[in-house]
Amino acid sequence: MLYLFDLDGTLIDSEAGITGSMRYAFAQMDFAPPSAEILRTWIGPPLRVTFPTVLGDDPALTETAIGHYRTRFDREGWAEHTVYDEMPELISALHAAGHQLAIVTTKLQTQAQKIIDHSPFGAAFARVYGPDGDGLHAGKAELIARALADFSADSADTTMIGDRYFDIEGALANGVCAIGVLWGFGNRDELESAGATEIASTPQELAALLL
Numbered sequence: 001m002l003y004l005f006d007l008d009g010t011l012i013d014s015e016a017g018i019t020g021s022m023r024y025a026f027a028q029m030d031f032a033p034p035s036a037e038i039l040r041t042w043i044g045p046p047l048r049v050t051f052p053t054v055l056g057d058d059p060a061l062t063e064t065a066i067g068h069y070r071t072r073f074d075r076e077g078w079a080e081h082t083v084y085d086e087m088p089e090l091i092s093a094l095h096a097a098g099h100q101l102a103i104v105t106t107k108l109q110t111q112a113q114k115i116i117d118h119s120p121f122g123a124a125f126a127r128v129y130g131p132d133g134d135g136l137h138a139g140k141a142e143l144i145a146r147a148l149a150d151f152s153a154d155s156a157d158t159t160m161i162g163d164r165y166f167d168i169e170g171a172l173a174n175g176v177c178a179i180g181v182l183w184g185f186g187n188r189d190e191l192e193s194a195g196a197t198e199i200a201s202t203p204q205e206l207a208a209l210l211l
Contacts, residue, residue, distance in 0.1 A: 002153040003094060003210065004144060004176070005125075006162030007105040007112055008043050009184025011087050012119070017073060017080030018043050025068035031055065043185045044164035046106050046131075046138045070108070078111055079118075084183060086203035088120040093211060095124035100151055102127040104143045104160065104170075127151075140170025148174060161206065168194035179209060 008014045019039040026033040033039065034054060042050040047066050055061045095101060101124050105112045109130035116122045129147050131138035144160060147153070160171035163184025171178035172195050180191030180199045191199050200206035 001210075002100045002102070002147070002151050002158040004102050004104045004129075004147055004158065004160045004171075005091075006044075006160075006164070006167045006184075007103055007107060007115065009163035009186070010084075010161060010167075010181055011091075011103075011121075012081040012083050012115065013184075014081040014115075015040060015043060015185070017077035020080060021069045021073040021077040024072040025051075025065045026054070028068040029055075029061075029065060040185055044106065044162075044166055048138075073111065078114055081115070083119060083121075084203065086207075090203055090207050090210070091121040091124050093207070095121075097211065099210075100153070101125045102129060102147050102151070104129045104140060104147060104162075104167075106131065106138050106140065106143075106166065108133065140166045141173035142170075144170050144174045144176060148176075159210070161210075163191075165190050165194035168196045179206065181206060 005011055022039055023033045047069060048062060051062045051065045055065060103112055103116060103125055107130050109128060109132060112130045113128045116125055116128055129143045148155060148158060155175035159177040159179060160167055161179045161181060163181050164186045168178040168180055168191060177197045180196035182188060182201045188199060198209055200209060
């Protein structure tokens with residue numbers, strides 16, 4: 001099997017680094033940031049989707065905000081995360097069982113690769129998929145399609161695991177099994193509405209579905 005894992009909210013709790021970098025971007029531009037509750041919902045979707053909800057439909061302003069965000073994230077935000085309990089053991093077990101593993105995230109590929117390289121399970125993941133520096137081709141559906149092609153994998157033998165509706169919709173667009181997890185930044189209603197094939201409340205439940 002090919003297992004594709006989202007990063008933020010699935011393998012790591014990255015709220016501090018992401019929301020801290022968002023607040024930094026707004027401060028640099030003299031904009032009041034949204035509430036902590038709103039910023040938390042911004043974890044997962046592309047920044048080009050979320051920043052305009054505050055900055056308005058101004059592409060140049062959005063790109064400036066993204067630039068500020070990346071400055072802080074690249075400097076310190078990338079390290080402001082914790083690995084969810086029991087996920088290293090699950091990844092190790094999947095790898096030992098001979099399954100192929102890859103990361104599919106809307107975080108920049110270089111940022112995600114750096115996090116994975118410094119994680120306890122970095123060696124288990126064969127590839128890390130994310131948008132390039134220009135932030136284009138960032139949709140989950142496109143990234144999952146790229147992974148399927150690279151691994152020459154059949155969609156019927158592939159599963160995407162993630163915490164947000166973007167993960168579920170991207171998987172289903174490729175005919176891939178979509179498992180939602182509840183310890184991240186989404187919720188059951190969001191995942192069910194997106195069409196999740198299965199939903200795991202804990203890493204133990206996820207292990208039972210995958211192993």
